[in-house]
Amino acid sequence: MIRFGPGNLRIPKFEKPVYVVAGGLTDFRKKYPEKNSCELCMEAMRMAVEENDLKVEPEEFRRMVNWVVYSQFADHFGDQLLAAAKIHDYLGFDPLGNIEVKTGGATGGSAVLAAAQAVASGYADCVPVVGWERMDEVSTRVGNSYIASAACKDFESELGWMYAAYYALMAQRYQHENNVPRESLAKIACKNHEYARYSPFSQNPGHYTIQDILANDIVSDPLSFLECCVMSVGAAVLILCDEKVAHQLSDQPMRLSAICGGSHTLRTADRRHMPILLLPNETEETYRHYFEGRRHEWPGFSSFLASRMAAYLAYHMAGIQDPLADFDLLETHDAFTISDIQTYEDIGLRPYGRGREFIESGDAYYEGRLPTNLSGGLIGTMHAVGATGIFQLVEVLWQLQGKYDRFHGDPRMWARYGKTKPADWRSLQVKNPKRACAISHAGTGSHVTCAILERP
Amino acid sequence: MAIEWPTTTLEVWNEEPLGVKNPKTWAHYHSYGGWGRFFRGLEQSRLLATRCTNPRCAEKRLWLPPRTGCPDCWHPMEWVDAPQEGTIFTFSTVKYPGELFKLPAGTPLISVELPGVCTKIMSWLKDGTPRFGMKVKAVFNTRKPTHTILDLAWVPAE
Structure with missing residues (x-):
């Protein structure tokens, strides 16, 4: 039984409001040897600063930045520890302070949380969050075993070296308890592959019927390949600011409430x-x-x-x-x-x-x-x-x-x-x-x- | 004396842009630390769990995988033999395992509920076809242990 103490459910608060003014992406590919990780991050950064109607020139923007948060899941994949330092340098942000955040699949969300905490506390007022992953240096099988290193290596990873299998165990139990038709799960895959067709950034777009999804090869039953996420290379950037800087930079800042x-x-x-x-x-x-x-x-x-x-x-x-x-x-x-x-x-x-x-x-x-x-x-x-x-x-x-x-x-x-x-x-x-x-x-x-x- | 150029070269896998293969062949010398007793136990057909020894601890549950420190009070825990018969809580057959998997593709993975144990340990079914609630008993790889969690498996007990 988990029991909460009075401090455990305290509702967080920001001392200052936090705003988001700009975002940038690369496209996403299974393999992307044309660009290294530094280049991908710069491409996403340039889109954020140059294509989001910011009211300042890129060089002026760079002079406004005072803290940077980096977001990469697995040093295994990039085969480069302290990659954030390399990217920080490549983006020309030295000698500003920075941190790299790592919380598995939630690394991106946690990195934005860390940036928001910096802005909300007054520690910083203009913070780019830069995230990337390079998953194409190894085969898909090795990639899956790297990802499964994010299960417990003592008691779980050996059992399949495959994250989809751990979700499949939950899927079977969920289905057993809730009796969900397979078609309902497949609908989610159809929808998301379909919406990916309208995105130039997408790696795995496709027009599929429910039957296509259900007839697709199984990774770990009941999950088929088309019901599992892709493994990608690419980068994304989001820029967080306090209220004053947000209005200096943008006519359309959005509040991270x-x-x-x-x-x-x-x-x-x-x-x-x-x-x-x-x-x-x-x-x-x-x-x-x-x-x-x-x-x-x-x-x-x-x-x-x-x-x-x-x-x-x-x-x-x-x-x-x-x-x-x-x-x-x-x-x-x-x-x-x-x-x-x-x-x-x-x-x-x-x-x-x-x-x-x-x-x-x-x-x-x-x-x-x-x-x-x-x-x-x-x-x-x-x-x-x-x-x-x-x-x-x-x-x-x-x-x-x-x-x-x-x-x-x-x-x-x-x-x-x-x-x-x-x-x-x-x-x-x-x-x-x-x-x-x-x-x-x-x-x-x-x-x-x-x-x-x-x-x- | 001039130093010679290295004799080991990297294989070029892509010409444009230039891509090279970095081979990786070394071992990690991993220690199970205090949990090693669990893996030694498997070699002796014992399924060892742990229980908190703190008389004031609220839960005093049996943990498997074992923990040497209690998550509720951080107090040391004692080793206890866990029941070796339980039921299948959930299962999946992994068709495309990742690299390093030591068992054949198609091996059923299972989560096992054991009486008195507060967790549902992940393991594999060595024989038979899994189903919900199926009674299973533990079997152990004592002859040539892998010294991993794979040394524990389950077979039907019905």
Whole structure:
């Protein structure tokens, strides 16, 4: 049983408001030998500073920066320790201070959290967050064993050396407890591959039917290849500022009203039960019948306590009463279709056990109640791990600023990456969005951040 | 005396842009530390868990994987033989394992619920087809141990 003490659920607060003014990306590829990691980070930085309507020249911007946060998941992959120092130098930021953040798949979210803490405390007032991953120096099989080094190497990694298998164990249990049709999981994969078709940044776009997804080769049952995230090379940059600098730089700064983190055991095996931590849109009554049938404990293998904790703190910090009503768009860490369904519940889009309804109802789609992963997500567009949580916030920033079309619809953007804009391209710009949420997630839920970005 | 150029060269795998192969062949000398007793136990067909010895500790659960320090009170824990029969909590057959996997593709991975143990240890099923709630018993690789968690496996006990 996990029991909270009075300090454990303290709602975080920023001493000063935190703003996001600009974002930049590279495209994402399985292999990217044309550019090294320093070059990729500079490319994303240049897009952030030069293509986001900032009111200053790049050289002037560089003179305003006073702290930098770097975000890379695995030194194994890049085969370069202290890579952040190399990139910091390459970007010309020496001798400014910097830190590199590492929390697995949630590294990007945690890096933004670290930057927000610097701005909110007054330690810094202009902070670029630079994330990247280079996953193409080794074969996919070796890459999977590197990723599985982020499971417990003493008691878990040897069992498959494959993260998809650890999610598959949760998927089987979730299905056993909640009886979700396979088609519902496959719908998430169809949606995200489809939305990736409208993004020039995407690595794995595709128009698939549910049957295609279900007939696809299995990685670890029940998960098929098309239900698993891609392994990518690429970079992402987000620029955080305090209020004064935000207005010096941009006419459209967005406020980061909350970003909070939660955690849970690296080994799924070690997850002890506890009473369900209720979100503002839930009551005891919501779960009166939850522990019936095949469900005996929470969070078990079917829920992510780290996500629930992060959402609990962020919702209270930003005054969210009902995420479905209060958010206009959402980016989840759809590493696997199963983890997406679990996350829908953890962040309160549906009560536990009913996550499937979020996708089945159409809510998760463009023009649905809460469009989710319009970026194409990790399944369709990218999972260059250190860049991922930053990429999500870049995409929601552009949505809030009404710039989806500029970055996704301009044929020159497609040409930049050697691609042709599809003839059936369509705009996924949400109409007049005011508030967005992004979930960054590590391990089998070892670290999760929940960020809320909104129009001030 | 002039120093000669190195005789070891890197293989070029890509001409434009230039790409080279960096071979990596060394070993990591890993220690299990205080958890080594668990792996030694497997060689003797023992499934060793730990329990907190602090009389004031609220939970005093049996932990498997073992911990030498209690997560609830940070007090040292004692070694206890865990039950060797339990049930399958969940399972998946891994078709495409990562590099380094020492078992064949298609090996069923399982999570096992054991009476009195607060965790659900991840392991593998050595024989049979897994299903929810299936009764299983522990078997041990005592003849030629790998000294890894793979030395523990489960077979049907029905």
